Amino acid sequence: IEKGTGWNISDSLKELAQLAETAGAQVVDIISQRRERPDAAFFIGRGKVHEINLLRQSKDINLIIFDDELSPAQQRNLEQALGIKVLDRTALILDIFAQRARTREGKLQVELAQLRYNLPRLGGQGLVLSRLGGGIGTRGPGETKLEVDKRRIRERIADIEAEIEQIKKHRNLHRERRQNANLPTLALVGYTNAGKSTLLNTLTNAGVLAEDKLFATLDPTTRRFKLPNGQEALLTDTVGFIQKLPHQLIAAFRATLEEVVHADLLLHIVDASYPRYEEQMGSVFEVLRELQADTKDIITVFNKIDKIENPNIIARLVREPDSVAISALTGLGIDSLLEQVQNKLRNITTDVCLVIPYSET
Numbered sequence: 001i002e003k004g005t006g007w008n009i010s011d012s013l014k015e016l017a018q019l020a021e022t023a024g025a026q027v028v029d030i031i032s033q034r035r036e037r038p039d040a041a042f043f044i045g046r047g048k049v050h051e052i053n054l055l056r057q058s059k060d061i062n063l064i065i066f067d068d069e070l071s072p073a074q075q076r077n078l079e080q081a082l083g084i085k086v087l088d089r090t091a092l093i094l095d096i097f098a099q100r101a102r103t104r105e106g107k108l109q110v111e112l113a114q115l116r117y118n119l120p121r122l123g124g125q126g127l128v129l130s131r132l133g134g135g136i137g138t139r140g141p142g143e144t145k146l147e148v149d150k151r152r153i154r155e156r157i158a159d160i161e162a163e164i165e166q167i168k169k170h171r172n173l174h175r176e177r178r179q180n181a182n183l184p185t186l187a188l189v190g191y192t193n194a195g196k197s198t199l200l201n202t203l204t205n206a207g208v209l210a211e212d213k214l215f216a217t218l219d220p221t222t223r224r225f226k227l228p229n230g231q232e233a234l235l236t237d238t239v240g241f242i243q244k245l246p247h248q249l250i251a252a253f254r255a256t257l258e259e260v261v262h263a264d265l266l267l268h269i270v271d272a273s274y275p276r277y278e279e280q281m282g283s284v285f286e287v288l289r290e291l292q293a294d295t296k297d298i299i300t301v302f303n304k305i306d307k308i309e310n311p312n313i314i315a316r317l318v319r320e321p322d323s324v325a326i327s328a329l330t331g332l333g334i335d336s337l338l339e340q341v342q343n344k345l346r347n348i349t350t351d352v353c354l355v356i357p358y359s360e361t
């Protein structure tokens with residue numbers, strides 16, 4: 001179902017297939033349906049449910065992933081009708097983040113998002129009444145299993161929130177220390193796979209994992225690097241943005257994304273060789289708006305120009321203000337990127353530095 005985002009169904013589905021493969025699934029078929037509005041009970045029409053059922057049997061399919069968020073009832077009804085696991089884009093993205101979180105905080109934040117997503121989806125198969133009251137203090141008298149499960153999840157959510165709060169305090173301390181060191185900070189933002197890790201590597205030789213899979217970057221990495229004029233700066237890589245990024249995740253990663261909010265300058269990396277890069281840019285701006293970081297100083301870095309054959313296209317790209325065309329892979333254009341960064345930082349530092357004349361008399 002198309003929404004007014006500029007993304008068309010086939011691009012969005014192609015991306016969903018790429019995400020599914022990133023998560024380790026093997027994509028057998030991609031199906032779409034055009035409808036006025038989603039079916040309340042099944043999201044898709046009954047005829048389509050039947051069609052998928054036949055396909056499932058003939059092709060030995062054991063998982064179906066929907067590109068839009070399903071209501072808990074729709075997900076249950078579909079699982080019952082099809083007899084196999086049904087996921088939506090949100091659950092898939094949460095799964096990928098769960099697989100790839102590296103730091104303690106990243107892992108906690110993904111778990112938090114998953115718990116919040118799962119809570120209303122609990123207990124679809126009819127209530128299981130449990131009045132055994134076995135474990136001391138584990139369940140109250142007459143509580144249903146569902147209520148116990150929900151209570152446990154809420155308790156776990158509260159525990160995680162408390163732990164994240166602690167980690168956050170630590171990070172704020174670190175940030176303060178960094179700010180005391182008086183180094184300007186740059187944050188790399190951009191759609192997932194745009195080339196952020198590659199650029200971070202090129203700029204800092206940091207050896208940060210870069211791979212051609214969605215979501216190679218989950219937790220922020222900060223590296224110190226030197227500009228040609230000798231000035232040092234800190235460069236932070238952030239989580240890859242993506243269209244329809246589950247709101248649970250934006251909330252969960254808000255703390256991590258604070259690096260973006262506190263940065264002096266944002267480098268927005270765009271994969272200019274991707275035909276629909278403008279839509280990807282739109283998705284990035286949406287997230288920046290949510291973080292209230294869309295009014296920060298931004299340099300748009302059009303990346304992967306080694307893949308663009310027509311020089312007119314590149315010339316058009318750099319006509320935009322505050323933009324530069326580079327190849328993070330070959331190093332093309334890195335010099336002009338660094339020059340622009342230096343200029344921007346010079347303006348920013350003069351904005352915030354107060355020079356107080358001092359005389360001995």
Ligand code: GDP
Pocket residue numbers: 190191192193194195196197198199209210211212213214215216217240303304305306307326327328329330
């Ligand atoms: P991230 O998700 O934004 O961190 O993207 P990565 O840095 O992991 O890059 C995603 C893929 O694009 C990798 O396969 C990179 O090798 C490739 N890539 C990155 N920059 C360039 C570039 O300038 N040119 C080309 N041809 N490929 C690039």
